[in-house]
Amino acid sequence: MKTVIAENLVKTYNKGKVKALDGLSLDVEEGTVLSVLGPNGAGKTTTVRILATLLSPDSGRASVGGIDVIAHPEKVREVIGLSGQYAAVDETLTGWDNLVMFGRLYHLNKNAAVKRADELLEQFSLTESAKRPIKTYSGGMRRRLDLAASLIVKPKVLFLDEPTTGLDPRGRQEMWGVIEDLVKGGVTLLLTTQYLEEADQLADDIIVIDHGKVIAHGTSDALKKEVGGERLEVVVEQSSIPKTLEIVSRVSGNQATLDEGLRRISAPVSTGSMALMEVLRSMDSEGIHALDVGLKRPSLDDVFMSLTGHAAEVEEVTK
Amino acid sequence: MNAIKDSLIITKRQLLQLARVPEVLIFSTIQPVMFVLLFRYVFGGSIETGQPGGYVQLLMPGIFVQTVAFTLAATASGLAEDMKKGLIDRFRSLPISRSALIVGRTLGDSLLNIVVLAVMGMAGYLVGWRPTSGLLKVALAFLFLLFFGYALSWVGIYIGLSARDARVVQNVSFLVTFPLTFLSNAFAPTTGMPRPLQYVAEWNPVSTMVAACRQLFGLENQFGATAGSFPSENPLTMSFIYMGLIMVVFVPLSVKKYKNASN
Numbered sequence: 268m269k270t271v272i273a274e275n276l277v278k279t280y281n282k283g284k285v286k287a288l289d290g291l292s293l294d295v296e297e298g299t300v301l302s303v304l305g306p307n308g309a310g311k312t313t314t315v316r317i318l319a320t321l322l323s324p325d326s327g328r329a330s331v332g333g334i335d336v337i338a339h340p341e342k343v344r345e346v347i348g349l350s351g352q353y354a355a356v357d358e359t360l361t362g363w364d365n366l367v368m369f370g371r372l373y374h375l376n377k378n379a380a381v382k383r384a385d386e387l388l389e390q391f392s393l394t395e396s397a398k399r400p401i402k403t404y405s406g407g408m409r410r411r412l413d414l415a416a417s418l419i420v421k422p423k424v425l426f427l428d429e430p431t432t433g434l435d436p437r438g439r440q441e442m443w444g445v446i447e448d449l450v451k452g453g454v455t456l457l458l459t460t461q462y463l464e465e466a467d468q469l470a471d472d473i474i475v476i477d478h479g480k481v482i483a484h485g486t487s488d489a490l491k492k493e494v495g496g497e498r499l500e501v502v503v504e505q506s507s508i509p510k511t512l513e514i515v516s517r518v519s520g521n522q523a524t525l526d527e528g529l530r531r532i533s534a535p536v537s538t539g540s541m542a543l544m545e546v547l548r549s550m551d552s553e554g555i556h557a558l559d560v561g562l563k564r565p566s567l568d569d570v571f572m573s574l575t576g577h578a579a580e581v582e583e584v585t586k
Numbered sequence: 587m588n589a590i591k592d593s594l595i596i597t598k599r600q601l602l603q604l605a606r607v608p609e610v611l612i613f614s615t616i617q618p619v620m621f622v623l624l625f626r627y628v629f630g631g632s633i634e635t636g637q638p639g640g641y642v643q644l645l646m647p648g649i650f651v652q653t654v655a656f657t658l659a660a661t662a663s664g665l666a667e668d669m670k671k672g673l674i675d676r677f678r679s680l681p682i683s684r685s686a687l688i689v690g691r692t693l694g695d696s697l698l699n700i701v702v703l704a705v706m707g708m709a710g711y712l713v714g715w716r717p718t719s720g721l722l723k724v725a726l727a728f729l730f731l732l733f734f735g736y737a738l739s740w741v742g743i744y745i746g747l748s749a750r751d752a753r754v755v756q757n758v759s760f761l762v763t764f765p766l767t768f769l770s771n772a773f774a775p776t777t778g779m780p781r782p783l784q785y786v787a788e789w790n791p792v793s794t795m796v797a798a799c800r801q802l803f804g805l806e807n808q809f810g811a812t813a814g815s816f817p818s819e820n821p822l823t824m825s826f827i828y829m830g831l832i833m834v835v836f837v838p839l840s841v842k843k844y845k846n847a848s849n
């Protein structure tokens with residue numbers, strides 16, 4: 268069953284001058300994760316805001332959990348959780364205050380709200396900071412609390428708008444862990460992100476959007492195949508180039524390419540760090556010293572390059 | 587029923603904020619008390635009133651009205667702050683009554699006014715303010731002031747939701763409240779103003795409020811209400827009409843604005 272459906276959504280701002288969505292369609296199968304991947308200004312947030320009943324589209328239709336978002340927004344709000352890219356919690360209050368307040372607003376009675384708040388704080392490793400004002404939290408803690416606030420009544424569908432934008436690598440890892448646990452618990456999730464890596468890590472299904480339109484749709488593997496996957500890159504001394512070319516080509520299974528000026532040898536690989544180690548071992552036994560070595564993952568830019576032929580330009584949306 | 591409950595939860599949130607950051611409450615009471623002292627001792631000496639008990643008797647109703655008028659700014663900037671932080675989006679994505687957030691905030695700001703008015707009243711008493719009308723009428727006057735602040739709070743909601751930036755909100759609120767409170771009989775007689783300004787001052791809701799409070803506190807001298815015009819003759823009635831008008835216009839406007847709010 269499709270839990271989230273959007274058909275031909277169009278949304279313009281500034282009396283039609285800025286087209287945020289230009290006929291966007293998507294759907295999410297129950298219990299799966301769809302990632303909406305795109306640069307700033309592509310229409311990710313607008314899509315989420317329409318599905319979460321915060322914004323009406325100019326045309327098109329959408330439903331969440333079988334409920335039409337335009338006709339019955341109040342019913343949709345009972346089955347969704349929303350966590351945005353800015354932590355939308357009251358910063359002067361403590362984490363506990365916030366969760367109890369939101370629990371009460373979901374019409375839990377006082378005891379149930381307190382119990383649920385304690386549970387969520389525990390689940391998101393925030394028990395120790397429960398009684399501190401949110402102002403004193405780190406970026407990662409704020410996001411976790413924000414996410415907790417959207418889970419008070421165990422929503423059927425969860426919308427996460429760029430949940431890790433602006434977090435440091437550790438915060439991002441923690442957030443991914445939390446999200447993965449939620450997905451195991453069976454929630455249907457729609458997640459927007461600017462990071463291919465994040466979509467790859469969390470999503471069953473990915474759509475890539477640009478200028479308010481879907482420009483690619485597929486699983487992470489399919490998309491990566493289209494983009495070209497990871498590349499292994501090694502930089503060596505001039506004298507070691509022929510030998511290294513041989514090694515990299517053998518490991519990759521494809522003819523390695525050489526950038527003569529940079530003395531950089533590269534080739535696509537499918538086994539990631541395994542391939543990297545194999546290359547290093549072979550080089551070591553041949554007595555070749557690597558000056559620089561690494562795996563280059565395709566970035567959002569690479570995806571855009573291969574899909575649209577232009578870089579992921581960051582558009583300033585002037586309102 | 588849920589709509590009322592939801593609103594009260596929002597009100598409680600504001601009280602919790604005050605408990606967590608008590609400085610807010612302290613400074614929102616210090617400022618009006620400072621006004622009382624400044625006006626009482628800086629202007630009080632040079633304004634000839636003919637009022638038994640001196641300028642402070644006329645001043646206090648003026649400052650009470652000015653202070654509750656500033657509720658507009660408090661409501662507006664509180665709401666703008668919530669907008670900026672994305673809190674409004676969260677509230678709007680919850681299955682709660684759509685007006686709960688704004689009703690709750692207007693109530694919360696009125697509760698804050700109770701505290702502020704009480705402290706100001708005490709400060710006034712210390713510097714010589716003595717209402718002569720009896721407890722009942724004094725209580726009525728304070729109730730009246732709270733309603734006025736509540737009505738203006740809805741104007742603040744509208745401003746807070748309309749502005750694109752929290753910093754603009756502060757400026758706009760002051761642009762509304764400063765002329766409103768000074769182009770009135772609150773601090774000085776309107777008779778000294780140029781004729782066109784006198785008309786504005788006479789019809790200004792702040793003037794009718796101040797005059798109504800002065801009546802309720804037992805004062806005869808209306809401090810410039812000399813023209814015999816309807817508002818100066820019937821300040822209580824006129825003030826009720828103004829409060830009603832403000833609510834009738836700004837409650838639906840604000841609710842509509844809130845429903846369509848998107849940042």
